[in-house]
Amino acid sequence: MVQARELTVPRRRAVRTGTGRRYVPRWRVLAVFLLPAFLLYSAFIVYPLVSALDYSFFEWRGIRQMGFAGLDNYRDLLSVYPYDQQLWRAFAHNALFFVGTMLIQNTVGLLFALLLFRYGRGKRFLQAAFTTPYLVDPLVVGYLWSLLLNPTFGPINSLLEAVGLDSWALPWLGDTRTALPIVILVNAWQWVGFPMLMFSAALAGIPAEYHEAARVDGASAWQSFRRVTLPLLTPAIGVVSVLTFIGNFNAFGLVYAMAGSTGSPAGSTDVLGLLFYRVAFVEGGVEAIGRSSALAVLMFVFIFGVSLLATSYFRRRERRLV
Amino acid sequence: MTSARRAPGRIAVHLLLWGYAVVALLPLVVMLLNSLRPTSEIFTAPLGLPTSPTLHSYLRVWTDASFSTYFLNSLIVTGGAVLLGTAVSALAAYPLARHDFFGSRVLGAYFLAGLMLPIRLGLVPIFYLMDSMGLIDSLLGLTLLYAASGVPFCVFVLSAFYRSLPGELDEAARLDGAGEFRIFGQIMLPLVRPALASVMLFQFVPLWHEFLYPLVLLRSDEKFTIPRGLSQFFGEYTTDWSALFAGLVLATAPLFVLFVLATKQIIAGLTAGMSK
Known part of the structure; x- marks a missing residue:
């Protein structure tokens, strides 16, 4: 007890008793407060994460750990085989998923935020409408759109035929060329409200004088956007990009x-999340534990590493602004 | 003159925004409308409106497809996990935020690290851990796992709230002879109540939607949560579209209700905490 008290470094907001001595509860009392959370968190979160790393460096025969x-x-x-092909294919699909989402969802989100910025009546309703799909479970979104896009009974193709676009009434999810783009679009439909809200908040923080100054200097609307608004949105763009990256590379339920x-048709929508699930629990065979753990570690290192690099890149750009 | 020149642009903006509002909401409206039509009607007129709306599909999904069981399981697992996770975090965050004991900083960092680690990385070890404890296909196992996954976030947010309370509060109580548990229960906890409400809601949504863990850890139909049950149900009722739409509505409705009821409270809770 005494030793513990001497070892601790005084903190700014340290709690003190009336006599001026810093008060530290007895260990038994502290244990009652801390142990439940510590045990729960250590057993179900920390221990499995550490084990995954450990498992990936061992040879496995079923559930027997070998050398x-x-x-x-x-x-x-x-x-x-088949991982050498499936891994790169899934990785490429995740990369396309990310690029497509950045180009479609986040650009449209920015456009909506800009248009809504000065919008009058109905702004709150529009914002609420755009963000509503985000409340729906990704799994429900996936099932709903697969019904809507059904080639025979789905309302989307019926609508296309009704307006004379018969040649557009395709089996969207059954064709290897259109399936992944459709998944990207459906994902964007669900999440577009998120970049919109982030950019709206950032736009509200830009002082109106900046735009007035630009206008007085003779800048066109586009120049004012390109030279004033866009650079000042850097922090929001950074956050949105990193979160989009993390979300896309962890995609599972929607796909x-x-x-x-299996990412049908013919693996054309296979992503790393599905591949990991299959290696671990469906078709991994006796080597499942080692290989799936290795895949989990690889995914973590890649996602975490890229997120860190991207965050520091956007920080540097922000600093150049000031 | 400027406004006259901009008029077509203005109309285009209105069209774009209101047009997209339709795109955002219409699929959900179609989901609701089709759940009220019999399957034969959906198949013959994919674009039609309900001519004589019925709740038959809901009845079928609720009883025959055991959605009532899934619903109850989701409620038990998610509700239990949110309560347990918040309770243990509220306890742990108090000494971490307000006492400087040996190891308090290391322990704080240990809890925080969980915010940055993806728990899916541990999926395979979790499976074998649950297996060794006999918690495969068990609602208890899923509840414990879900509760643990909320601990880092709860400890992080609640510590910040405890820290924002003035130090004189517990000093005075301590001088009056109150013990730590009394100070915690009667002074601290009531003061962070708005924060408790918002951390509970923030845990609830992702846990209600969690699919991968139930997919791997649950085996039998009577243990399924809503997302796990839904994936089963979509395999079995492939041709009964009315039931499929009704199932999707039932899976979605609770969160809509929760948000409509709670949005004001969440915002109030968050801002109350921030301004202190």
Whole structure:
């Protein structure tokens, strides 16, 4: 007790008793406060995460842990059929998913935020309408759109035929060329409210004088946007980009609902989340534990690493603004 | 003159915004309308409106497709996890925020680290951990896991709230002879109540939607949560579209109700905490 009290560094807001001595509750009291959360969190979050790393470096036969395998599981993922093909394909789909989402969802979100910025009546309703799909479970969104896009009974193709666009009434989710773009669009339909709200908040924080000054200097509306608004939106663009990246590379429920666990048709919508699920629980075989853990670690390192790099890049750009 | 020149642009903006509002809401309206029509009608007139709306599909989904069970399971698991996670976090955040004991900073950082780690990374070990504890296909196992996943976020937010309370509060109580548990229960907890409400809601939504863990950890129909049950149901009722739409509405409705009821409270709770 005494030793513990001497070792702690006084903090700014340290609680003091009336006598001026810093008050520290007895260990038994502290334990009652801290242990439940500590045990729950350690057992179900920290221990499994550490184990995943550990598992990935061992050879497995079913659930029997064999010898230390070094990086063999990682090598297998990159060289053993079918993972050598599926891993890169899934990765490429995730990358397309991200690029498509940035181009469509986040650009449209920015456009809506700009248009709504000075919009009068109905602004609150429009904002609420655009963000409503975001309340719906991604799994429900996936199932709903797969019904709406059904080639025979789906209302979307019926609508296209009703307005004379028969040649557009395609089996959207059944064609390897259109399936992934449709998944990207449906995802954008669900999430577009998020960048819109982020950009709206950022726009509201830009002082009106900046735009007036630009106008007085003879800048066109486009120049004012390109030279004043856009640079000042850098922090919001950074946050939206990083969160989009994390969300897209973790996609699971929406794609599972629209394309099953294999990313049908013919793997054209397969993403890393589905591949991980299949390696771990569906078709991993006796090596499942080691390989799926290696894949989980690879995904984590990539997502975490890129997020950190992107965050520091946007920080640097922000600093250049000041 | 300027306004005259801009008029077509203005109309285009109105059209775009209100047009997109239709795109955003119409699929959800179609979902609701089709759940009120029999399947035969949906198939013959995909674009039609309900001619004689019925709730038959809801009845079928609720009883035959055991949505009532899924609903109850989701409520038990999500509700239990949110209560447990918030309770243990409210306890842990108090000494972490207001006492400087040996290791308090390390422990605080240990809890915070969880905010940055993806818990899906641990999916396979969690499966074998649950297996070894006999918690596969168990609502208790899922509840404990969900509760644990909320701890980092809750500890983070609640610590900030405890820290914002003036130090004189507990000093005075301590001088009057109150013990730590009394100070916690009668002074601290009531003061962070708005924060408790918002952290509970923020945990509730992603847990209500969680699909991967139930997919892996639950086996039998009578244990399924709504998302897990929904994926089962879509495999079994493929041709009964009216029921499928009704199932989607039932899966979505609780969150809409919750948001309509709680939005004001969340905003009030958050701003009350911030301004202190």
